[in-house]
Amino acid sequence: MVADEEVTMSNLAETVGQRRSVVEMQGLDLTFQTADGPVFALSEIDLQVDHGEFVSFIGPSGCGKTTLLRVIADLEQPTNGEITINGVSPHEARTARAYGYVFQAPALYPWRTIEKNVTLPLEVMGVSKAERLARAKKYLELVNLTDFEKKYPWQLSGGMQQRASIARALCVDPELLLMDEPFGALDEIVRDHLNEQLLRLWRQTEKTIVFVTHSIPEAVFLSTKIVVMSPRPGRIIDVIDCNFPPDRTLDIRETPEFIEIAHRVREGLRAGHSYDD
């Protein structure tokens, strides 16, 4: 589906002035060989993610949305098809630490303080200690976790832990942020709050974000582009452009425009038999 230029003009990506693609996929297939025979996780995926976009993958469990994200991250290898990240292969992109990855769970190391968890990737990269501390301060401030540097993960709530893990992904200052259902394990109140924070973060840092979710309101609220997927085999049903003003708040969820897009997402899911028994 070709993005409508008229509608996307309000998007921040355009105000930056560049429209270069960060992720490009063509004819991507991924088949897992299991003891019970092949599982077609992904089939004929064509997708382009441009710089500054916020793209959400939405679909029911088993539709391959997480697998697709892992392919971008070079954590899974596609069976067929082409994929490039910033013009190079996912493997080269990973080696160059071109992206930050936020998992379903915070996956903070319990023996490290929040500060040390956040600077873990910098330590792996061999960044000097002074620089590490400066970056930890900067990104912990960005996720509102100042004063928690010296705490251990178990001393923080689930939402705070997930924010720390976002700071950890951001502190290498990657152009691309991959997020795999980062708020899936949190309650709705915390999730709403973090959605607003993430939106602010995206606006401030001008990152490209690829976001996996199974929540329709979350996808519509956050995204500039929603990719609707369906299972068996995992494929793209619909790509919906979605351009609310960058300074939107959660109130926008009651507007007709919002409800209309949410409806279209739901229609897409229904067309992909996601609601079948």
Next chain:
Amino acid sequence: MPTGSVKDYAPGIVTMTEATAPANQRPSLFAASMAGQTGPVMVVVLALITAWYVGTVWMNSDWQIDRFEKHKIEWSMSDLVQATMAQERPILPAPHQVLAEMNKTIFQKKITSKRSLVYHAWVTLSSTLLGFAIGSLMGILLAVGIVHNGTLEKSLMPWVISSQTIPILAIAPMIIVVLGAIGIKGLVPKAFISTYLCFFPITIGMVKGLRSPGVLEMDLMRTYSASRWQTFWMLRWPASMPFLFASLKVAIAISLVGAIVGELPTGAQAGLGARLLAGSYYGQTIQIWSALLTAAFLAALLVVLIGVIERIVLKAMGMNR
């Protein structure tokens, strides 16, 4: 507490509160002592000591009665009980006899004396610690190899496991003899037996510990394209610490067993094993029991020591909740 209002809505709860209230106000001495852990532990210890005394009277009485009759001595029940607890070579010495012997050989003798239990305990302890140090290092290195190399796992693991199925009593003399033949004598062969026993729990525990990081934690390192070495130092090694200490506690206790077993075939010049052997040659049951108890205390002390180090290390790592 607004009892009236609660009673209206939840009568059951109020009834329970009232029922337990008097006990809370005036706890009896018994209830107070049983509230913590001290009371119950004391009861168990007392029961064990009582059982030991009963056993002493029961096991030594036959010999004592024979002796009374042989010497035509009139005896009452209380005479019998007292006499069974004062024999020179009882089948089962009474606790106070063992304690008296321990007091004599631990506190009253100079520690350099061959009759001092401190001296013998030190001989055993030194080979225990040497064997434990080598065994721990070996166990950890084996585990690191096994975790990082599939071939190593397939080729080494069967040997690691089968090594433990050989009775240590059978292999200990051979180790002593073989090492003695090539000129290695004294501390090292005994330590080697400790090593042989204690590397095993460390290897098993550490393989599990080094593999304990979950998929997410490992994937995280992959997204940073971290090297194997970095993944080891920053993830696997710290994650394995609780497993390491659990293994070390088992290992140090069986290291002591190994050292004692290692002393038996050496001709028993020194060490707790030597005391056991000498005691059994001469029927000195009190000496055997005091050596046994000393070994048990020593093992408990070593395990507690590891526990203290564990707490310090895990606290420094922020892993003590």
